[in-house]
Amino acid sequence: MTNEDKMIQLAFSIYSNPGIYALLIGSGASRGSGIPTGWEIMLDLIRKIGAVSGEKEIENPEKWYWDKYKEKPTYSNLVKRLARTREEQRGILREYFEPNKKEGEAGEKQPTKAHKTIARLVSKGYIKMILTTNFDRLIEKAIEEEGISDYQVISTKDKMKGRTPYIHRVTIIKLHGDYIDGEMKNTPEELLKYSKEKNKLLDKVFDDFGLIVCGWSAMYDEALRNALHRRKNRRYSIYWTVRSEPESEAKKLVKFLKANLITIEGADTFYEELSNKIEALEAYSKPHPLSSAIAIEETKKCIAENNYIKLDDLVRKERKKIKNKFENSFYGNPGEFGPEELVNYCFNNLETLLHIIACISFYSNGNYKKILISTIEEFAYENMNGYEYLPILAIIYTCGITSLLNENYVNLFGLLIETKLRGRNVKSLIEEVYVNEMTNWIQSSFEKYKNRPTSSSFLLCNNLKRLFVNFTTNEKEYEDFFDVFEFLYALVYLWLTIEDIESTNRFWTPVGKYAWNFSITFSNSYIKYFIEERIKEGDNWSFLKTGFFDGSIDKFETYYKKYKENVPDIWG
Numbered sequence: 001m002t003n004e005d006k007m008i009q010l011a012f013s014i015y016s017n018p019g020i021y022a023l024l025i026g027s028g029a030s031r032g033s034g035i036p037t038g039w040e041i042m043l044d045l046i047r048k049i050g051a052v053s054g055e056k057e058i059e060n061p062e063k064w065y066w067d068k069y070k071e072k073p074t075y076s077n078l079v080k081r082l083a084r085t086r087e088e089q090r091g092i093l094r095e096y097f098e099p100n101k102k103e104g105e106a107g108e109k110q111p112t113k114a115h116k117t118i119a120r121l122v123s124k125g126y127i128k129m130i131l132t133t134n135f136d137r138l139i140e141k142a143i144e145e146e147g148i149s150d151y152q153v154i155s156t157k158d159k160m161k162g163r164t165p166y167i168h169r170v171t172i173i174k175l176h177g178d179y180i181d182g183e184m185k186n187t188p189e190e191l192l193k194y195s196k197e198k199n200k201l202l203d204k205v206f207d208d209f210g211l212i213v214c215g216w217s218a219m220y221d222e223a224l225r226n227a228l229h230r231r232k233n234r235r236y237s238i239y240w241t242v243r244s245e246p247e248s249e250a251k252k253l254v255k256f257l258k259a260n261l262i263t264i265e266g267a268d269t270f271y272e273e274l275s276n277k278i279e280a281l282e283a284y285s286k287p288h289p290l291s292s293a294i295a296i297e298e299t300k301k302c303i304a305e306n307n308y309i310k311l312d313d314l315v316r317k318e319r320k321k322i323k324n325k326f327e328n329s330f331y332g333n334p335g336e337f338g339p340e341e342l343v344n345y346c347f348n349n350l351e352t353l354l355h356i357i358a359c360i361s362f363y364s365n366g367n368y369k370k371i372l373i374s375t376i377e378e379f380a381y382e383n384m385n386g387y388e389y390l391p392i393l394a395i396i397y398t399c400g401i402t403s404l405l406n407e408n409y410v411n412l413f414g415l416l417i418e419t420k421l422r423g424r425n426v427k428s429l430i431e432e433v434y435v436n437e438m439t440n441w442i443q444s445s446f447e448k449y450k451n452r453p454t455s456s457s458f459l460l461c462n463n464l465k466r467l468f469v470n471f472t473t474n475e476k477e478y479e480d481f482f483d484v485f486e487f488l489y490a491l492v493y494l495w496l497t498i499e500d501i502e503s504t505n506r507f508w509t510p511v512g513k514y515a516w517n518f519s520i521t522f523s524n525s526y527i528k529y530f531i532e533e534r535i536k537e538g539d540n541w542s543f544l545k546t547g548f549f550d551g552s553i554d555k556f557e558t559y560y561k562k563y564k565e566n567v568p569d570i571w572g
Helices: 003-016 037-050 061-068 074-081 086-097 101-105 112-124 139-143 158-163 196-208 222-229 249-258 269-284 293-306 308-329 338-364 367-376 386-405 407-419 434-446 455-468 475-499 517-522 527-533 553-572
Strands: 021-025 127-132 149-152 170-174 210-214 238-242 260-263 424-428
Touching: 003 260, 003 269, 037 086, 086 127, 086 260, 112 127, 112 139, 112 149, 112 269, 127 196, 139 149, 139 170, 139 367, 149 158, 158 196, 170 196, 196 222, 210 269, 222 249, 238 249, 293 308, 293 338, 308 338, 308 367, 338 455, 367 386, 367 407, 386 407, 386 424, 386 434, 386 455, 386 475, 407 424, 407 475, 434 455, 455 475, 475 527, 475 553, 517 527, 517 553, 527 553
Parallel strands: 021 127, 021 210, 127 170, 149 170, 210 238, 238 260
Antiparallel strands: none
């Protein structure tokens, strides 16, 4: 198998079996962070002891220490010679693992891309067990930056005794200790064997988990090699990464374990590629199309986190999917559908996008106006006919009604004034697109709408109703705001098309279902209440402050009065 084949196989295994693979991380994973290896730290500590003792230069630190103190250098011996208390000893080691100001500014001794990618896999539940030979705390830091606090670190005998069963928590096993605990092991003698308790734990881990080895040469860790040789359970595979030809001990282990060998450039690129492949599986496996519930929660989350890019991407993907589908089977090719089927096909396919648009319009006041405008413009065409107006009008009405419900007039202004018909950028969209364009098609296609001059408005109202259960308290509130939106749509149309409304005797504007029995019902309508209550606010009405009617309450009242008087004639 090629490297690519093995990476694909590994990604499928992790995605299909979350939490089943453990990571074995060696020093290679921290190499790019600027933290020295354990051996380098030991040699540096010896040189510091030598400097304090008056030695200017030590060519062979290990031999010098043996000759002087007649003992093998270990972390425990070295730090005890440099400091007495545990806290002082930690301070000596801290400089090797924690960045000073200069290093922090340079981004050194910080979690690498590999650590951060591992942390993301942990946060998603794909990885729950990590074994590391490193003394640093980079993996812990990366996990905490990902927002995970409920994890356990096993680095000492005491922590091993008090551990929670690892099936319940993310677990990090520090095989050779942690610099903060001071129980670090690095010399060949120290790495010859583990305690009985640690061997028992490792036997259990290696039997229960598959294994991904990265950055570990296997050269000096005899006790860890022996633990792997004891592995009996072969239910889950082992993947072993190398930058070049593996060392002799690693080669023996790979053969014994029948591990899949993967050649990599480094830990950063390996984990990034693995994560990308898992994310590709996630994306492919998401509900398609997005369920309305997921779409609503995703949209709310983007708005709450002010994540414009993610929300824009969500909307673009959804509308692209719909456009591709509509262009093949909706626009210009209605023969395969009857009228009722055509309407159902349109609203069923639009449902997720309409939910997204409704959330944006309702919960945000202008921050995502461009997303709304671009979505509306993408579904607006020149020379549309009859049923072809259904998608664009469904989007316009959804956006307009939800904007009104939460008084997000900036979104309403973007919809009615700033949105243009593609190919005719001089005029606002509402001068070219309105509900009455569907009337003839609906009256000729549906018996129940045959005798209603505003049949297209009723059809929209009936088919959009189910989208508003999350934004209205009852059906009446929805229908009231549906009427208000259509009424304001007509007023704004007049304002855009007729400069001097008072001197005009005959005019036309789109009318909605509110015009049905207008002379009888208007005096008791919610439209009248909504508008006349807000007229009391004068120029301070936020609707006007966004730019409608040039911000003038007097101008608004002039158009309002004139239109009320003429609705019966327009209707007739």
